[in-house]
Amino acid sequence: MSVLEAKDLTKIYRRGREEIYALKHVDFNVNPGDFVSIIGPSGSGKTALLNVLGCLDTPTSGSLQLNGTETNGMKETDLVKLRRDNIGFVFQQFYLMPTLTARENIELPLLFSKRDGNKSKIDDVLEMVGLADRGDHLPGQLSGGEMQRVAIGRALINDPKIILADEPTGNLDSATSKMIFELFSELNMKGLTLIIVTHNLDLARQVQKMYTLRDGQIVSCEDLACVQGRDDLVIQQEVVRA
Amino acid sequence: MNFLSLAIKNLLRRRGRTLLTVMGVAIAISVLFSLLSLNSGYQKQLDKEMNSLGANVLAVPKGCPYEAASLIIHGGVIPKFLSESDLQKIRNISGVELATPMLMEQFIKKNSITGKDEPHIALGINIDEYKQLKPWWGVQGRFFTNNETDVKLIGRALADKENITVGFVMPAGPFKGFTTVGVLNRTGDQDDNFHFVPLAEAQRVFNKTGLITTIAIKVKDVNQISEVSAEMEKIPDVQAVTMTQVMGTVMNLAGSAESLLMTVIAIALIISAFGIINTLLMSVNERTKEFGMMKAIGASGLDIGKTVMAETLFITVIGGVIGTVGAIVGSSLIEGYVKGVLPYTPRGSLIALSPELIAFCLVFSVVLGLICGIYPAFKSSRLTPMGAIRGGIE
Numbered sequence: 001m002s003v004l005e006a007k008d009l010t011k012i013y014r015r016g017r018e019e020i021y022a023l024k025h026v027d028f029n030v031n032p033g034d035f036v037s038i039i040g041p042s043g044s045g046k047t048a049l050l051n052v053l054g055c056l057d058t059p060t061s062g063s064l065q066l067n068g069t070e071t072n073g074m075k076e077t078d079l080v081k082l083r084r085d086n087i088g089f090v091f092q093q094f095y096l097m098p099t100l101t102a103r104e105n106i107e108l109p110l111l112f113s114k115r116d117g118n119k120s121k122i123d124d125v126l127e128m129v130g131l132a133d134r135g136d137h138l139p140g141q142l143s144g145g146e147m148q149r150v151a152i153g154r155a156l157i158n159d160p161k162i163i164l165a166d167e168p169t170g171n172l173d174s175a176t177s178k179m180i181f182e183l184f185s186e187l188n189m190k191g192l193t194l195i196i197v198t199h200n201l202d203l204a205r206q207v208q209k210m211y212t213l214r215d216g217q218i219v220s221c222e223d224l225a226c227v228q229g230r231d232d233l234v235i236q237q238e239v240v241r242a
Numbered sequence: 243m244n245f246l247s248l249a250i251k252n253l254l255r256r257r258g259r260t261l262l263t264v265m266g267v268a269i270a271i272s273v274l275f276s277l278l279s280l281n282s283g284y285q286k287q288l289d290k291e292m293n294s295l296g297a298n299v300l301a302v303p304k305g306c307p308y309e310a311a312s313l314i315i316h317g318g319v320i321p322k323f324l325s326e327s328d329l330q331k332i333r334n335i336s337g338v339e340l341a342t343p344m345l346m347e348q349f350i351k352k353n354s355i356t357g358k359d360e361p362h363i364a365l366g367i368n369i370d371e372y373k374q375l376k377p378w379w380g381v382q383g384r385f386f387t388n389n390e391t392d393v394k395l396i397g398r399a400l401a402d403k404e405n406i407t408v409g410f411v412m413p414a415g416p417f418k419g420f421t422t423v424g425v426l427n428r429t430g431d432q433d434d435n436f437h438f439v440p441l442a443e444a445q446r447v448f449n450k451t452g453l454i455t456t457i458a459i460k461v462k463d464v465n466q467i468s469e470v471s472a473e474m475e476k477i478p479d480v481q482a483v484t485m486t487q488v489m490g491t492v493m494n495l496a497g498s499a500e501s502l503l504m505t506v507i508a509i510a511l512i513i514s515a516f517g518i519i520n521t522l523l524m525s526v527n528e529r530t531k532e533f534g535m536m537k538a539i540g541a542s543g544l545d546i547g548k549t550v551m552a553e554t555l556f557i558t559v560i561g562g563v564i565g566t567v568g569a570i571v572g573s574s575l576i577e578g579y580v581k582g583v584l585p586y587t588p589r590g591s592l593i594a595l596s597p598e599l600i601a602f603c604l605v606f607s608v609v610l611g612l613i614c615g616i617y618p619a620f621k622s623s624r625l626t627p628m629g630a631i632r633g634g635i636e
């Protein structure tokens with residue numbers, strides 16, 4: 001069964017009398033454990049698609065099933081719960097609370113989900129994103145890559161089924177971007193489903209499936225699972241671990 | 243982590259602005275607290291002072307307005323008089339337990355220590371009857387008797403002020419040569435500042451033979467006060483003033499000042515409320531993106547509203563505490579000011595610091611926070627996640 005199944009999604013933005021078709025009849029399917037990238041020129045509707053998939057925005061028409069639940073016509077309060085229990089978001093600008101430490105930023109979603117965040121859980125997440133020794137630092141004391149790791153940790157704390165990331169490396173240099181992508185693939189190997197929007201083609205090609213958007217439509221879907229680069233990555237990582 | 247600690251951290255991000263808002267609330271709450279405590283203290287003191295008169299009804303010369311009656315209690319002088327025959331008629335009214343004549347005169351005397359001219363009040367009284375009116379009177383030295391001459395009693399505050407002890411002979415003034423035979427124990431009311439002499443002596447010294455300023459009446463049964471005063475008014479020269487009337491007049495005088503004060507309170511509170519709302523809206527607008535992010539990581543509209551509300555409450559409660567403490571500390575200053583402004587103020591402390599009032603002010607600051615927080619909290623809770631993240635309130 002798909003974790004995410006979108007059928008015939010259309011998103012229209014109205015600006016005055018003008019109608020902007022950000023998405024036109026998009027079908028989109030994600031299976032558990034998938035690692036998907038979305039590329040496309042600026043204004044092609046990548047963010048619009050990701051936001052609709054993540055229930056941050058409602059489609060103008062079409063249906064979206066999240067984990068088998070139809071979201072069309074759902075009340076906002078139910079959407080909040082659905083989103084909270086299933087999806088973790090990562091943004092280009094990190095959006096960390098500047099007054100909270102790395103640990104507190106990661107803990108923040110627990111305040112809203114009312115789950116008890118025992119300390120070891122937060123430690124685990126800090127460890128997972130490679131910030132075990134930076135937990136007490138404020139965002140201002142961290143590098144861009146580290147801030148994005150905090151944001152990823154925050155997305156992970158509620159044990160989501162899917163991570164949606166909108167240009168997570170857009171503010172980072174290429175070396176740091178690569179490390180963030182390595183973190184994503186590690187998480188993917190642990191079974192997490194990921195959908196990443198990016199402008200970086202090299203990184204986009206390291207995943208299993210790459211979708212290309214143009215003018216609000218999916219124009220191609222490449223299955224990269226057997227492509228050389230992917231295998232290299234897996235082999236490299238196995239070598240490092242051994 | 244909880245909403246309060248999140249709110250505190252957010253507020254600390256903008257220390258200067260938070261501090262100013264807190265001070266605004268503190269000032270408003272301290273004004274509220276001072277004026278309310280002043281008001282209840284004023285009433286308490288007034289009650290005490292009225293009771294300390296010991297009489298239920300005063301007979302004053304006709305044409306003497308209530309304001310003048312209140313002056314009498316306070317120690318003022320009116321230029322009209324009653325006579326011995328009025329006194330006899332009042333004594334004959336059934337229901338009157340005691341009617342005692344008084345002659346009240348004001349005179350100017352040099353302070354024996356500072357040498358400055360100061361107004362003094364002298365009361366000619368019938369000591370036996372007066373002691374029945376004021377059974378709590380005690381004396382250091384002795385009381386005079388009604389037919390003694392050249393003797394007087396003085397109040398404790400007056401004695402302390404001029405350093406007068408029992409046996410002191412007045413060197414000057416209308417009572418030149420009078421011996422102070424006793425100093426009254428402190429009563430806490432106007433008696434502390436008066437000179438008391440036998441009625442006949444007062445009439446002689448001030449050249450008012452046979453004249454009486456006021457007759458203090460004690461009735462047998464307090465329920466008969468209105469019947470007794472109606473009987474008294476049948477005497478041509480006499481006007482009856484009951485203590486409740488006097489209270490009413492004084493309260494009216496104070497009341498107009500009070501309504502002015504209430505307006506000041508209201509304005510202070512409204513200004514500070516708009517200040518709080520403005521600050522909150524500003525910080526809510528600045529943080530739209532942050533709220534969008536919070537929604538994206540699982541916050542509901544209610545959660546966002548709660549965060550904003552927690553910040554508001556924090557501001558108003560801290561402001562309320564500072565304001566209340568500040569008002570308690572500064573209460574003596576305010577009291578001095580008010581005593582200068584109001585037309586009639588009782589002696590003694592005007593400020594009554596009751597725990598109820600402190601609780602009221604703190605509860606009020608919470609209510610203020612709730613009122614001010616509603617709109618900003620509502621506004622931010624309705625942000626859609628995407629609208630917020632793209633930056634702008636829709």
Ligand SMILES: Nc1ncnc2c1ncn2[C@@H]1O[C@H](COP(=O)(O)OP(=O)(O)OP(=O)(O)O)[C@@H](O)[C@H]1O
Binds near residue numbers: 041043045046
């Ligand atoms: N709130 C909005 N109101 C009106 N038009 C919008 C709105 N949001 C997006 N659009 C339009 O929808 C189209 C798709 O926008 P979207 O943000 O999805 O593009 P994108 O692929 O993410 O671009 P980029 O790579 O620059 O982030 C664009 O033409 C954009 O101008």
Ligand SMILES: [Mg+2]
Binds near residue numbers: 046047048166
């Ligand atoms: Mg985009």
